[in-house]
Amino acid sequence: MIISIASGKGGTGKTTVAVNLALSLLKESTQLIDCDVEEPNSHLFLKPNIHQVTSVGISVPRIDESKCTYCGKCAQVCEYHAIAVILKNVLVFDELCHGCGACSYLCPEKAISEVERGIGIVQEGSSNGIPFVNGVLNVGEPMASPLIRKVKERIWKDKIVILDAPPGTACPVIETVKGSDFCILVTEPTPFGLNDLELAVGMLEKLGIPRGVVVNKVDVGNREVWDYCQSKNIPVLMEIPMDREIAESYSKGIPIVFENPCYAPLFLSLFQKVEKLYGECRRK
Amino acid sequence: MPQNQIKQLAIVSGKGGTGKTTMAAGFASLAKNKVLVDCDVDAADLHLLLRPRVLKQEKYYGGRSPRVDLDKCTQCGLCTQVCRFDAVQNGVVDYVSCEGCGFCFHICPEKAIMMEEAFSGDWFVSETPYGPFVHARLGIGKENSGKLVTVVRKQAIEIAKEKGLGLILIDGPPGIGCPVTASLTGVDLTLAVTEPTLSGIHDLERILKLSDHFKIRSLVCINKYDINPENTDQIISYCKSKGVEIIGKIPYEPKVVEALVNRKTVIEYPCNEVQDILLKMWQTIVGLATGGKP
Numbered sequence: 001m002i003i004s005i006a007s008g009k010g011g012t013g014k015t016t017v018a019v020n021l022a023l024s025l026l027k028e029s030t031q032l033i034d035c036d037v038e039e040p041n042s043h044l045f046l047k048p049n050i051h052q053v054t055s056v057g058i059s060v061p062r063i064d065e066s067k068c069t070y071c072g073k074c075a076q077v078c079e080y081h082a083i084a085v086i087l088k089n090v091l092v093f094d095e096l097c098h099g100c101g102a103c104s105y106l107c108p109e110k111a112i113s114e115v116e117r118g119i120g121i122v123q124e125g126s127s128n129g130i131p132f133v134n135g136v137l138n139v140g141e142p143m144a145s146p147l148i149r150k151v152k153e154r155i156w157k158d159k160i161v162i163l164d165a166p167p168g169t170a171c172p173v174i175e176t177v178k179g180s181d182f183c184i185l186v187t188e189p190t191p192f193g194l195n196d197l198e199l200a201v202g203m204l205e206k207l208g209i210p211r212g213v214v215v216n217k218v219d220v221g222n223r224e225v226w227d228y229c230q231s232k233n234i235p236v237l238m239e240i241p242m243d244r245e246i247a248e249s250y251s252k253g254i255p256i257v258f259e260n261p262c263y264a265p266l267f268l269s270l271f272q273k274v275e276k277l278y279g280e281c282r283r284k
Numbered sequence: 285m286p287q288n289q290i291k292q293l294a295i296v297s298g299k300g301g302t303g304k305t306t307m308a309a310g311f312a313s314l315a316k317n318k319v320l321v322d323c324d325v326d327a328a329d330l331h332l333l334l335r336p337r338v339l340k341q342e343k344y345y346g347g348r349s350p351r352v353d354l355d356k357c358t359q360c361g362l363c364t365q366v367c368r369f370d371a372v373q374n375g376v377v378d379y380v381s382c383e384g385c386g387f388c389f390h391i392c393p394e395k396a397i398m399m400e401e402a403f404s405g406d407w408f409v410s411e412t413p414y415g416p417f418v419h420a421r422l423g424i425g426k427e428n429s430g431k432l433v434t435v436v437r438k439q440a441i442e443i444a445k446e447k448g449l450g451l452i453l454i455d456g457p458p459g460i461g462c463p464v465t466a467s468l469t470g471v472d473l474t475l476a477v478t479e480p481t482l483s484g485i486h487d488l489e490r491i492l493k494l495s496d497h498f499k500i501r502s503l504v505c506i507n508k509y510d511i512n513p514e515n516t517d518q519i520i521s522y523c524k525s526k527g528v529e530i531i532g533k534i535p536y537e538p539k540v541v542e543a544l545v546n547r548k549t550v551i552e553y554p555c556n557e558v559q560d561i562l563l564k565m566w567q568t569i570v571g572l573a574t575g576g577k578p
Contacts, residue, residue, distance in 0.1 A: 008327050010300010010458040015483065038459035039298050039490060041483040079348060079386045079399075100368055100385030139490055140497040142430060142462035145383075167300035167458050170326035170422060170429045178380055190544055192305065192329040199327055202424045207380065220541045251512035253482035 002161045003274060004035075004180040004209075008196030010167035012186045013216035013240065016250060017270075018164035019045045020257045024267035027129035031159040034134035035176040036166040037120060037147045043134055044253045046127035053123050056135070056150045057116035058099035058143075063090045067111035074103035074112060095142060120147045124154060131156065144172040152176075160271070169196075169203045178207055182278045184237065184270075186214045189221035194228060201232065210281040212237040212274065235277065238270045285448045287441060291573045292452040292471040294323070296495075298487030300458035302477045303507040306540060306550060307562070308455035309333040312414040313551035314566045318451035319440045320412070322419040323433045323467040325405070330455045333549055336410030336417050344420065344435060346404030346428030347384040350377055356396035363388035363397065380425060404428060407436050409443065416443050430462035437467070451573070460494045468498050473573055475503045475531070480515035488519065492528060502528050503572070505565060509533040532565035534558055 005018040015034075019042055022032040034042035061074065061083065072085040082096035083103060094117055104112035120137040135151040137144055144166070152175075155161050165176040177183050183204050187197040197213070204211045212235045215225055219242040229236050240246065249259040257264045295304045295311075308330055312320055322330040350372070352363075357375040364373055371382035375396070389397045404426035410417045418440045422429050440452050456467040456474075468474065474495050478488040488504070495502040504523050509516045516533070523530050535557065543553035550558050 007300075009329070010297075010302075010327075012301060036459075038461045038464075039300075039483075039487040041299070041486060044482045044486060077386065077390050079384055098383050098385055100383065100387050101366070102385055102387040102390060105366065105387070106390055137460065139460060139493040140465075142465045144459075144461045168324075168326045169424065170463070171427055172459075172461060173326075174380060174425050190541060191332050191547065192544065195329055195332055196327045199424075206424050220538070222545050247511055250483075251479075251481040251515055 001278065002155065002163065002180045004163040004165050004177040004183045005186060006165040006173055006177055006183055006200055007167055007186045008169055008200035009187065009193050012188050012193060013214070014186050015041045015045065015164055016216070016256065017184060017186050017214055018042060018162050019255050020263060021267045021271060022130055022162050023128065023255055023257050024264045025160055025271060029160055031131045031156050031161045032164070033151060033155065033161060034164045035148050035151055036164055037135035037137040037144050037151065038166060038172070040134045040136055042164050043132070045255050046132055048125040048127035048132040050123045050125035053121050055118050055121050056147050057118045058097065058146050059101060059114035060094050060097045060099060060117045061092055061103050061112045062115050063092065064111045064113065065090070067109045069109055071108065074107055077102045077106050098143070099146065119143065122150050122154065131159070145175045148172055148175040169199045174203065174207070177204070177209060180209050182274050183209045183211045184214055184274065185211055186216055187225055188217045189215060189223065189225040193221070194225050197225065198228065201234065210277060212277060214238045214240065214270070216240045217242040235273070237273045238266065285445050285450065287445060290441065290444045290450055290452060291473070292454065293569065293573065294454040294456045294467050294471045294474045295477060296456040296464060296467065296474050296491055297458055297477045298460060298491035299478070299484050302479045302484060304477050305329045305455055306544065307475070307477055307505065308453060309549040310551050310562045311453055311566055313549045314563060315451060315453060317449045318415055318453050319444045319449050320415060320417040321436055321440045321452060321454045323436065323454050323463065324457040325420040325429050325432045325436070325463065326422045326457070328419055328421065331419055333547060334412040334414055334417055336408070336412050336419065338408050338410045340409040342407050343403060344405045344407055344432055345401045346426055346431050347402055348386065348399040349379060349382060349384050349402040350386065350389050351398050351400050352377060353396045353398070356394045358394055360393065362391055362393065366391055384427065402426070405432055407432065407439065409439060415449070416447065418443065430466035433463050433466035460490055464494065468495065468500060471500055473501055473503065473569070475505060475569070477505050477507055478519060479507050480509055480512040480519060482515070485515060485519055485522070489522070492526060503569070504528055504530045505532045505534065506530060507534045508536040510535045531568045532561050534561050
């Protein structure tokens with residue numbers, strides 16, 4: 001079962017929910033994967049031992065100028081404007097290339113080969129007996145999605161897989177949550193939290209992924225998030241108080257279930273609710 | 285006003301939820317003669333505080349998408365075979381996975397695949413009590429948020445030139461990926477908003493590296509600095525070692541959320557000392573942007 005933790009708005013507590021949920025389940029049946037490759041944070045809490053580091057690249061074109069006739073076909077087919085042919089020069093803009101391979105396949109002279117250009121790494125390890133995977137995008141690299149795809153290749157389907165998603169609702173989030181059996185949306189009861197929750201719900205509706213909400217910092221703000229969830233018939237699965245103890249342990253990189261074990265049953269109950277809702281969705 | 289006289293400031297953070305939009309809205313209340321831009325196009329929030337009246341709405345086409353004519357398709361499977369994004373299966377396109385590369389369109393032996401402009405969102409020019417405001421809404425699940433960022437920024441520059449406004453104030457997206465890159469290219473100054481948590485520090489280091497990569501001068505503001513004094517000290521010494529100036533430390537103040545709930549900027553709502561700190565920060569920024577210091 002794959003459960004993704006997403007949010008729309010950043011800083012609402014995705015990593016807190018992902019990490020503490022993973023630590024509250026049976027370690028032999030759980031796997032935690034941090035898909036926020038731009039700003040990965042789960043490892044700060046889990047301090048995993050990393051056993052394997054794999055570099056990830058995308059295939060970018062290289063031109064064999066001895067074969068090239070400067071016909072311009074490659075530039076013409078590239079939708080990303082990653083190749084330009086100017087007189088007797090072929091310019092390749094690596095950062096714009098999505099690695100689709102159209103140019104090399106379609107070159108009439110077979111003058112284009114592909115080389116791997118590193119965009120980041122995938123790290124695999126374990127923490128407290130829980131298998132852990134994350135991805136780290138190189139700074140300056142604009143495209144997160146190809147790396148997220150590689151991170152997700154490490155999913156062990158027979159486990160309860162928890163995916164910590166990046167904030168927002170754009171491509172890196174969609175790359176993360178697609179294929180999930182359930183998505184937990186973490187929000188806070190403020191106008192920003194509500195606005196971004198609505199956007200995230202719209203995204204999940206489009207992807208057809210069952211969803212529930214965790215409201216964090218319940219004592220701040222107003223009740224509009226609950227009203228919205230009720231009107232959309234979205235279950236509120238858990239409420240996390242605005243608690244100095246939680247904020248402090250977060251700031252130090254200590255999972256709250258370690259600092260205060262009373263929280264473990266609450267996260268376990270969150271999982272049980274998700275499991276039940278997922279079961280109901282499957283029966284429908 | 286010529287473009288080289290317009291200064292651009294981007295507020296970024298790496299980590300989400302550190303207070304970018306709160307700062308941007310506060311500065312919107314303080315700054316004069318500026319254009320405001322929300323570059324967080326897939327989870328935009330600044331409009332919630334600026335009360336925009338939309339003057340112009342434009343459709344944004346972020347790229348092209350394939351459409352298969354199933355009457356012509358012979359199910360030969362060539363498109364499925366060449367697609368590296370696993371986005372086309374027996375003539376059926378998975379638009380969530382499709383990156384719009386057009387490989388399938390080019391190789392289809394039956395010419396059964398067309399490429400069409402993909403409607404990817406809307407962008408707006410609005411007037412607000414704080415000045416002109418350019419914002420956008422990326423369509424659900426649409427690609428190319430970076431390109432939409434570039435579109436709204438271009439529009440902001442046009443407005444600044446036309447109206448003679450010397451400053452563009454950019455509320456940036458979280459992360460370090462394509463919309464952030466698009467928000468940073470060509471700006472004069474970035475303000476990185478961080479918080480004294482391990483995550484905040486980790487993500488600050490990465491966003492500062494990104495600004496450095498683009499050779500943009502960075503300033504730092506530590507929000508809720510009092511929730512962990514040791515971490516705040518660590519941020520201060522890190523910034524010092526990198527030669528990055530910290531222009532403000534803001535305490536944790538529940539009134540800030542109260543202001544937000546009341547749809548006010550922190551300057552418009554009694555937020556105790558936060559207002560003074562923001563004002564001082566703004567004076568520092570103005571000084572630096574207008575060449576008061578190197």
